Amino acid sequence: MRSPVHIPAKHLGFTLVEVMVALTIIAIGLAAVISTVASTTINSAYLRDKTFAHWVAQNQLAEVELTDVKPKLGFTDGHEKLAGITWYWTSKVDKTEDPDTSRVEITVRADKDKSAQNLATLVSLMHSPK
Numbered sequence: 515m516r517s518p519v520h521i522p523a524k525h526l527g528f529t530l531v532e533v534m535v536a537l538t539i540i541a542i543g544l545a546a547v548i549s550t551v552a553s554t555t556i557n558s559a560y561l562r563d564k565t566f567a568h569w570v571a572q573n574q575l576a577e578v579e580l581t582d583v584k585p586k587l588g589f590t591d592g593h594e595k596l597a598g599i600t601w602y603w604t605s606k607v608d609k610t611e612d613p614d615t616s617r618v619e620i621t622v623r624a625d626k627d628k629s630a631q632n633l634a635t636l637v638s639l640m641h642s643p644k
Contacts, residue, residue, distance in 0.1 A: 563599075567622040567633035570594050570601040574620045575636055578605065584642040585616055593626075602626050616640045 528536075573594065578585050590605040601622050608617045622634040 563624060564633050566597050566599065567601060567624070568636070570596055570603055570622045571620045571634045571636035574603050574605060574622075575618065575638055578618055579638075579640060585618060585640065587616070599624065604628065610639065612641075614641055616642065 573596075574592075585605075585607045587607050587609060590607075591603070592605075593600050593602045595601070601624060603620055603622045606619045606621075608619075610617050616639070617637065618640055619635065619637045621632040623630045623632050625631075
C-alpha cells in the first residue's frame with residue numbers, strides 16, 4: 515500500500531495578504547459599478563424631466579398658436595400637470611421688427627420659484643396678420 519503524498523504546509527492555501535489584496539480589488543470594482551449605476555439613474559431621471567418639460571412647453575406654444583387673438587406683449591405665468599408632476603411655465607411675448615410678427619419664448623421648470631433651473635426653453639415666431 516502506498517503512503518499518502520506529503521504536501522508541505524506552505525503550499526496549502528492563500529496567505530492572508532493574498533486574500534486581502536483580492537478583496538481590495540473586488541471592493542474597488544464593485545464601488546465603480548455602483549457609482550456608474552447611480553450616475554446612470556440620475557441622468558435618466560434628468561432626461562425624463564427635460565422631456566416632460568419640453569412637452570409642456572410645446573403644449574403651451576400650441577395653445578398660443580391655436581388662438582385667434584394676437585398674444586399680449588409681456589410675461590404670462592402658469593402651471594400644468596403632466597405625468598403626475600406640476601410644471602411651472604413662463605411665456606414671454608416680445609415685438610419684432612415686423613409689426614405683424616411676435617417672438618414667443620416659453621420656459622418650463624419643475625419648481626414654482628422663478629430662479630429655479632429651466633428644464634426647457636422653446637422660442638417661436640408667430641405671424642398674426644391684422
